[in-house]
Amino acid sequence: MNSAPPARGLPGARYPDRSPGIGRRELLRYGTAGAAALLAAGPLTGCASPARAGEASALKVWDLFQGGDGMLMDEMIAAVSKGSDGFDVDRTILDWGPSYYTKLAMSAAGGRASDVAVLHLSRLAGYAPGGLLDPIDLDVLAEFGVGEKDFAPAVWKRAQHKGTVYAVPLDVHPFIVFYDKDVADKAGLLDSSGHLAPMGSPEAFLDAGKKLAEITGTSGVLFGHVTDTAQSWRQFAALYAQTGASFTLPDGGPPKIDTDAAVKVVTFMKQLFDGRTNPNNLDYNGAMAAFMDGRGGMIMAGEWELPTFRKSGIKHLGAAPFPQVFARPAVYADSHSFVLPHQDDPDPARRRQAHRYIAEIVKQSLTWASAGHIPAYLPVQARPEYAKLDPQSSYAAAGEIAVLDPPNWFAGAGGNFQNRMCQPLQSALLGNTSAEKAVRQMVREADTLLRQPNPVA
Amino acid sequence: MTTTAPAGAAAPPQPPSATPAAPRRSRSLTRGGGLFVLPFLVVFALFLVWPVVQGLWMSLTDASLSLRGTEFVGFANYTEAFGDPDVWSSLGNTVFFTVISCVPLVLVALAMALLVHSGLAGQWVWRLAYFAPYLLPVTVVTLIWTWLYQPDIGLGNQLLTSLGMEPVGWLSDESVAMWSVAALTVWWTVGFNFLLYLAALQSLPVTYDEAAALDGAGAWRRLWSVTLPQLRHTTVLVAMLQVLASLKVFDQIYILTKGGPNGSTRPILEYVYDVGFTGYRLGYASAVSYIFFAIVIVVSVLQLRFFRQEG
Numbered sequence: 001m002n003s004a005p006p007a008r009g010l011p012g013a014r015y016p017d018r019s020p021g022i023g024r025r026e027l028l029r030y031g032t033a034g035a036a037a038l039l040a041a042g043p044l045t046g047c048a049s050p051a052r053a054g055e056a057s058a059l060k061v062w063d064l065f066q067g068g069d070g071m072l073m074d075e076m077i078a079a080v081s082k083g084s085d086g087f088d089v090d091r092t093i094l095d096w097g098p099s100y101y102t103k104l105a106m107s108a109a110g111g112r113a114s115d116v117a118v119l120h121l122s123r124l125a126g127y128a129p130g131g132l133l134d135p136i137d138l139d140v141l142a143e144f145g146v147g148e149k150d151f152a153p154a155v156w157k158r159a160q161h162k163g164t165v166y167a168v169p170l171d172v173h174p175f176i177v178f179y180d181k182d183v184a185d186k187a188g189l190l191d192s193s194g195h196l197a198p199m200g201s202p203e204a205f206l207d208a209g210k211k212l213a214e215i216t217g218t219s220g221v222l223f224g225h226v227t228d229t230a231q232s233w234r235q236f237a238a239l240y241a242q243t244g245a246s247f248t249l250p251d252g253g254p255p256k257i258d259t260d261a262a263v264k265v266v267t268f269m270k271q272l273f274d275g276r277t278n279p280n281n282l283d284y285n286g287a288m289a290a291f292m293d294g295r296g297g298m299i300m301a302g303e304w305e306l307p308t309f310r311k312s313g314i315k316h317l318g319a320a321p322f323p324q325v326f327a328r329p330a331v332y333a334d335s336h337s338f339v340l341p342h343q344d345d346p347d348p349a350r351r352r353q354a355h356r357y358i359a360e361i362v363k364q365s366l367t368w369a370s371a372g373h374i375p376a377y378l379p380v381q382a383r384p385e386y387a388k389l390d391p392q393s394s395y396a397a398a399g400e401i402a403v404l405d406p407p408n409w410f411a412g413a414g415g416n417f418q419n420r421m422c423q424p425l426q427s428a429l430l431g432n433t434s435a436e437k438a439v440r441q442m443v444r445e446a447d448t449l450l451r452q453p454n455p456v457a
Numbered sequence: 458m459t460t461t462a463p464a465g466a467a468a469p470p471q472p473p474s475a476t477p478a479a480p481r482r483s484r485s486l487t488r489g490g491g492l493f494v495l496p497f498l499v500v501f502a503l504f505l506v507w508p509v510v511q512g513l514w515m516s517l518t519d520a521s522l523s524l525r526g527t528e529f530v531g532f533a534n535y536t537e538a539f540g541d542p543d544v545w546s547s548l549g550n551t552v553f554f555t556v557i558s559c560v561p562l563v564l565v566a567l568a569m570a571l572l573v574h575s576g577l578a579g580q581w582v583w584r585l586a587y588f589a590p591y592l593l594p595v596t597v598v599t600l601i602w603t604w605l606y607q608p609d610i611g612l613g614n615q616l617l618t619s620l621g622m623e624p625v626g627w628l629s630d631e632s633v634a635m636w637s638v639a640a641l642t643v644w645w646t647v648g649f650n651f652l653l654y655l656a657a658l659q660s661l662p663v664t665y666d667e668a669a670a671l672d673g674a675g676a677w678r679r680l681w682s683v684t685l686p687q688l689r690h691t692t693v694l695v696a697m698l699q700v701l702a703s704l705k706v707f708d709q710i711y712i713l714t715k716g717g718p719n720g721s722t723r724p725i726l727e728y729v730y731d732v733g734f735t736g737y738r739l740g741y742a743s744a745v746s747y748i749f750f751a752i753v754i755v756v757s758v759l760q761l762r763f764f765r766q767e768g
Contacts, residue, residue, distance in 0.1 A: 098734065098735040099734070101735070102522070102734040102735065105522040105523065105737065106522060108524070109522055109523060109524055126737070130521070130522075130523025130524055130525055130737075131523060131524035131525070132523055132524060226608070226628060226629045226717075226718070227628055227629070227713070227714045227715055227717050227718070228715075229715050229717075279608075279609065281608040281609070281626060281629050282608065282609060283603075283607070283608075283628070285603075286607050286608065286609050286610070289610070290609065342524065409737075410736055414735070415735060415736075416731055416732075416735050416736050419715065419716075419731075419735075422717075423717055423718065423719040423720055424719065426629070426717060426718055426719065427631070427718060427719045430626065430629050430630075430718070432630075432631060432718075432719075448543075452736075452738065452741075453519060453738075455519070455521030455522065455523055455525070455736070455737040455738050455739075456521065456523040456525065456737065457525070
């Protein structure tokens with residue numbers, strides 16, 4: 001870079017107080033040189049800090065696991081990094097939510113994404129068709145001992161787009177209920193083996209809520225949904241699937257939904273959270289705090305809250321699949337899976353390593369199960385150590401009746417669809433609108449999304 | 458991202474320099490000074506001018522976050538945006554927020570500055586107390602207020618119920634939520650306007666005030682007829698900055714309510730974010746942000762005209 005032009009035209013007398021040491025030009029010249037040196041050093045130090053990770057051999061992995069999940073993932077990565085053929089993993093943890101998916105899409109669109117990334121299976125329809133994911137090579141995966149037979153069919157099916165497999169599921173994480181065994185026992189809700197007895201009907205569940213509230217003296221069933229962009233949808237989707245009706249989002253619209261069944265479900269939700277025996281105005285943290293405080297006998301939450309509840313000191317914590325109150329069993333769930341984000345020019349050796357990494361990590365999922373997740377890899381589920389995990393094994397069956405979001409590019413975890421469904425549902429639960437109106441708005445919102453030009457088609 | 462465009466582009470124009478510099482002097486400025494401002498110009502061009510141009514182009518295409526190719530679609534995005542009820546409702550929310558936040562943010566700041574300037578004891582305590590919230594990051598402020606607004610255990614409802622009043626759905630009642638956001642915003646940011654007013658008050662010549670006092674004017678008369686007219690320029694500045702800042706509202710709402718309940722607090726910038734980044738539709742999001750950009754410019758120009766007439 002050129003320094004300042006020579007200032008010949010300017011008589012020195014104009015700068016009477018100019019010091020003889022460093023003048024303006026010198027300052028500029030040294031300053032420029034200094035800045036250049038700093039700029040040159042920047043990238044070097046940038047590379048230097050994660051020394052091991054910066055090497056060509058390190059496998060770049062992106063995930064969204066923080067807190068307890070994040071530590072378990074660390075443990076699993078440590079387990080596969082041991083030994084002579086252990087992996088050298090460069091892990092990047094990003095904040096979960098819409099921003100994670102934006103970043104993942106951007107990195108894949110740029111063609112220089114990480115080697116492996118975590119994706120909710122419910123988001124696959126927004127990534128695979130747009131070319132943001134590269135297909136999994138099943139032959140290579142089979143070489144490392146993992147294949148279709150190792151996964152529940154319902155989950156494996158959602159890992160595909162037009163018959164091609166794009167993801168390898170790590171877990172199934174359902175929306176379940178946690179309960180205080182002592183309170184539930186006093187309310188007479190436990191069976192002879194000390195587990196939550198089946199409900200069987202909406203009336204039985206409403207009754208159970210009232211009984212639990214009598215014992216705690218405050219609330220029965222807790223549910224945090226205010227200002228949340230997923231909770232009400234999770235609950236609705238579970239109950240709606242229990243009615244046996246289906247909700248599909250065909251491209252171009254209109255959405256296919258059984259409005260009678262939907263109104264029945266929302267009406268039931270309103271009855272359950274009537275604002276008296278069951279508070280209807282809690283947000284997520286408020287509901288969590290209330291349950292840990294003993295101000296409710298049962299909470300509807302994701303199984304991923306297990307470590308938090310364990311730490312809270314609830315003496316006898318119980319967990320069960322989402323209660324069946326309508327015609328058939330169903331639970332809302334999603335699945336963390338491993339994908340290969342699109343790379344413009346993938347190195348075949350690295351790709352092979354990526355497949356081996358995925359295979360090795362899913363085999364480690366017993367560790368993962370300790371946080372509450374149901375391992376998607378069936379051989380781990382079959383192990384006696386898993387059966388011993390309590391209460392995890394008590395809801396392992398949830399994986400078989402799991403219902404994910406209807407597939408479309410805008411649906412899925414952290415997507416706009418869940419948010420838009422939650423808004424009218426929240427309104428209904430708060431008593432601001434009727435069940436019929438809420439369902440009408442849900443249909444309208446889904447239709448609006450379907451009419452948008454598909455950006456990934 | 459194009460959404461930052463309105464702020465920079467609509468900043469109040471600088472007054473023209475009063476005296477033109479001597480020719481020799483200006484040449485020396487282009488030589489030495491040009492080099493000094495070059496880093497800024499590069500950053501300005503790279504991160505503001507270029508994205509603004511790029512965003513305009515994108516708004517005429519169906520650009521998306523996927524690997525699919527981009528096609529020119531003309532004004533299709535704009536046509537869609539004008540017929541999109543969500544654009545209008547979120548725009549309405551933004552305007553509503555701007556109105557209910559700007560008025561207290563100017564008046565409360567003025568009142569606080571006058572109180573402090575009136576010579577209360579322990580000046581530094583008041584200055585610190587009024588300005589301190591402004592130093593907190595948005596996440597901290599929002600976290601504090603989320604708990605204050607908790608329906609069950611929050612301080613707000615605890616106070617109301619202890620006074621025998623009905624609890625309020627601060628963030629869950631559609632007719633209340635935006636007011637809750639505005640209250641948080643006033644508490645958080647009023648300190649900045651307060652500081653501007655205080656600085657202005659302290660630089661006012663005391664002679665007018667003294668003369669009015671000698672003529673027998675009471676404290677209120679002096680406030681209305683002497684102090685406030687002298688603060689007019691500051692009020693113009695504060696009001697303009699405040700309107701622009703309120704129009705740009707996003708962070709606290711995104712963290713506090715995610716635009717809920719039922720979309721009642723979703724500002725236009727969150728809609729742009731939702732459509733563009735969560736929904737991948739970059740072209741459409743650019744079009745919506747350009748419509749907003751145009752509105753901000755119109756508002757700024759109208760405001761400038763209005764205040765000039767006043768002057």
